[in-house]
Structure formats: structure tokens, C-alpha cells
Amino acid sequence: MISVENALETLFQLSRPMGTEVVPLEHAHKRVLAENAIAQCNQPPFPSSAMDGYAISDIDAGPGATFDVIGEAAAGHHFSGSVKLEQAVRIFTGAPLPSGAKRVITQEDVQRSANQITLGKNITKSDFIRPAGSDFSVGHKITAHCCLKPADIALLASMNVAEVTVFKKPVVALISTGDELVMPGENPERDQIIASNTFGLAALLEDNGAHPKILPIARDTLLSLKSVFDLTQGADLIVTIGGASVGDHDLVAQAATERGFKQNFYKVAMRPGKPLMAGQFDNTPLVGLPGNPVSAMVCGHVFLVPMLNAMLGLGHAARETMRAPLAHAIKANGERKHYCRAVLASDGLHIAKRQDSSLLSILANANALVIRDIYAPQAHSGDMLEYLPI
Ligand code: AMP
Ligand code: MG
Numbered sequence: 301m302i303s304v305e306n307a308l309e310t311l312f313q314l315s316r317p318m319g320t321e322v323v324p325l326e327h328a329h330k331r332v333l334a335e336n337a338i339a340q341c342n343q344p345p346f347p348s349s350a351m352d353g354y355a356i357s358d359i360d361a362g363p364g365a366t367f368d369v370i371g372e373a374a375a376g377h378h379f380s381g382s383v384k385l386e387q388a389v390r391i392f393t394g395a396p397l398p399s400g401a402k403r404v405i406t407q408e409d410v411q412r413s414a415n416q417i418t419l420g421k422n423i424t425k426s427d428f429i430r431p432a433g434s435d436f437s438v439g440h441k442i443t444a445h446c447c448l449k450p451a452d453i454a455l456l457a458s459m460n461v462a463e464v465t466v467f468k469k470p471v472v473a474l475i476s477t478g479d480e481l482v483m484p485g486e487n488p489e490r491d492q493i494i495a496s497n498t499f500g501l502a503a504l505l506e507d508n509g510a511h512p513k514i515l516p517i518a519r520d521t522l523l524s525l526k527s528v529f530d531l532t533q534g535a536d537l538i539v540t541i542g543g544a545s546v547g548d549h550d551l552v553a554q555a556a557t558e559r560g561f562k563q564n565f566y567k568v569a570m571r572p573g574k575p576l577m578a579g580q581f582d583n584t585p586l587v588g589l590p591g592n593p594v595s596a597m598v599c600g601h602v603f604l605v606p607m608l609n610a611m612l613g614l615g616h617a618a619r620e621t622m623r624a625p626l627a628h629a630i631k632a633n634g635e636r637k638h639y640c641r642a643v644l645a646s647d648g649l650h651i652a653k654r655q656d657s658s659l660l661s662i663l664a665n666a667n668a669l670v671i672r673d674i675y676a677p678q679a680h681s682g683d684m685l686e687y688l689p690i
Pocket of ligand 2: 477479542549591
């Protein structure tokens with residue numbers, strides 16, 4: 301049995317970085333940038349007004365000063381003349397500042413009568429001008445190896461970058477194994493259950509930048525397992541679910557080995573998730589997850605997400621954890637690292653009473669996995685504990 305940390309290190313060694321592709325900005329959300337993106341323009345491209353009001357050239361004018369309104373500038377419509385002393389141009393937010401203008405007086409601070417304005421008592425010192433390039437200038441860079449969030453997409457568009465080079469999505473082949481499994485929507489016989497793990501894992505993997513492919517369920521025979529393995533060509537990562545324990549029907553490792561799989565480890569000192577195995581299948585990493593639904597999902601969070609990050613050029617690191625106070629006392633931990641399903645509420649972390657690894661309803665209700673180190677002593681209400689947000 302190896303530690304979670306050693307297992308993760310081995311998985312990083314098995315993970316290879318993905319190639320790259322160019323995608324239009326509409327498809328770039330949540331993709332990982334593979335090459336720096338460079339601004340092609342200044343923003344704003346010209347000095348512009350930050351307010352609706354009047355552009356004037358007299359920088360020192362105070363309350364009571366009057367100006368003749370000689371024209372208008374709106375967003376997308378510049379004023380072609382220039383503003384002289386005692387003149388004003390009606391201006392709207394985003395409009396180019398007319399030549400000669402040094403300041404914008406907001407419309408609330410002005411009294412207008414016909415074509416004349418008088419400055420009010422409350423005018424402020426602010427010029428309400430956005431200088432050219434005050435957001436960013438040509439050459440501004442978004443550095444590669446970041447996952448693009450909505451604000452990045454807006455920034456890229458504003459930088460006039462219409463397409464970006466990103467890492468390809470890792471294709472993950474997901475194989476459920478078991479004679480008892482049927483797909484959601486089917487009518488299970490009295491000794492059958494619905495395959496759930498594949499769907500939960502597919503959602504988790506997709507959420508973390510992968511392109512999951514759910515393969516047909518493999519039955520608990522070497523023939524069936526081997527024929528489903530034959531469908532994994534082109535995958536960047538193969539994930540099997542179940543059949544990894546030591547029962548008579550746990551044939552995944554044997555079937556994979558007969559297809560050329562080389563195992564790197566089997567069994568990790570964690571709870572849930574002990575019967576985890578990993579290795580290489582024709583140069584493609586293969587992770588064999590335990591079949592119990594909560595074990596499979598916890599291993600997905602703890603191992604598969606960091607593996608995807610590594611393949612997507614985001615570095616080799618365990619998932620970031622956080623700390624919060626415990627809402628009640630808990631017992632000391634045993635010889636395996638424990639990922640306890642818990643709810644983080646306003647008064648702290650509540651660890652679910654039932655931690656059996658088959659209980660998906662408890663996992664679905666949880667928003668945290670509290671991490672208890674091997675032989676962690678008992679903890680009391682108010683103690684700060686490490687957890688993984690889920
Ligand atoms: P195994 O590791 O194959 O012995 O499976 C352990 C437990 O997980 C058994 O109760 C299986 O029925 C269940 N199980 C295995 N695979 C899945 C799956 N894809 N979805 C839901 N339950 C599963
Ligand atoms: Mg099974």
C-alpha cells in the first residue's frame with residue numbers, strides 16, 4: 301500500500317502534456333491557454349469620456365462659468381471640430397474626447413438653457429476622461445498556462461484576439477465493469493443496479509477540461525473486458541471503474557495485463573479508495589478506480605483532476621485545500637488517510653455520520669471532503685481542519 305502523495309507523484313509521471321489547437325474565442329472558456337495572447341490594440345484606443353456631460357477646454361473653470369455648446373460627440377461618433385475656451389461639446393460615455401477638450405463636466409453639474417451651459421456649485425476636480433491605453437496597451441499579455449475564465453474571454457476580445465492557442469482536451473475513456481450494471485433508463489432485473497460512477501466521473505472530468513467518453517459496460521469476463529479495452533484507442537487517459545479488488549470477479553488488472561498493461565501501483569492508504577491501481581496501457585496512463593460510487597468519485601477529485609491539470613499544462617500539484625473550524629468533536633483517525641464527506645455550514649464543518657463508500661446521497665449532500673491524516677488525533681469543536689471543497 302502506498303501513500304496518497306506517492307500515488308499522485310506516480311500518476312504525474314504517467315501523465316503526458318497534451319498537444320495544442322487553435323480555437324475561436326467563443327469556444328475558449330475554461331480552456332487552458334498554451335501560448336501567450338498579445339493585445340493588438342490600445343484600450344481605450346482614444347481618450348474618451350467616462351460620463352455623459354459636456355467636454356470643455358478650460359481646465360480652471362469654476363461654478364457659474366458659462367459655455368456655448370457647439371456640437372456633440374457620442375460613442376461611435378466623434379466631433380470633428382475642436383473645443384476652444386468658452387465652448388463646450390455635448391458628450392456621452394465612451395465618445396472620443398474632442399480635440400482641445402481637457403475635461404468633462406457631468407450633466408448633473410450643469411444647467412443648460414438653449415445652447416448655453418452654466419457650471420453648477422458641485423463640480424468636482426475629476427476630469428472624467430479615460431486616457432488612451434488606460435486599460436491596456438498594444439503588447440499587453442495574457443500569459444500561457446492559465447485556465448480562461450469569463451473575464452479573460454472579455455479581455456481577449458477587447459485585445460482584438462479572435463482566436464487562441466489552447467491545450468487539446470484530454471480524451472478520457474471511462475469503462476464501467478460489472479455483471480450487475482445497467483445504464484440509467486434501463487429496467488434493472490432484481491439482481492442489477494444502475495451504473496452511476498461513469499456519469500458522475502464524466503461530469504467531474506468534463507468540468508475539469510477533459511473530453512470524457514463513456515464506453516460500453518464491460519462484463520466480469522476476460523473476454524468482455526479485453527474487447528472493451530480494444531475500444532480505448534485514441535484516448536489520452538483510460539479510467540476503469542470496479543473489478544479492481546481481489547474478489548473472484550475482479551478481473552480488470554488481469555484483462556488489462558493480457559492486453560499489455562504494466563502496473564505501477566495497486567492499493568493506496570486512503571479511505572475511501574484503497575483498491576486503486578494505475579499503470580500504462582500502450583503508453584496511455586490507465587487508472588483503475590474502485591467500484592464503490594463514493595470511492596470512485598473521491599479518487600476522481602483526489603487523483604484524476606490533478607492528472608488532468610498536469611496534462612493541460614497547469615503543473616503538478618495536488619488539489620488546493622482550505623481550512624475551516626470543526627462544528628463538533630470527532631474521533632482519532634486510523635491507518636489510512638480519510639476523506640470524510642462533510643457539509644461546511646456557517647458554524648463550521650459537519651462530518652456526515654454515515655461514511656460508507658456506497659452512499660451517493662451523502663456525497664451529493666456534501667460540499668467538502670475533510671482530510672484526516674493517518675493517525676490524526678481526535679479533534680474538537682472549533683479546531684481548524686483541512687478540507688477539499690467539492
Ligand atoms: P467492485 O469494485 O467491482 O467490486 O464494485 C464494488 C461495488 O461498487 C459493488 O457494489 C458494485 O456493484 C459497485 N459498482 C461498481 N461499478 C459501479 C458503477 N459503475 N456504478 C455504480 N456502482 C458500481
Ligand atoms: Mg465488480
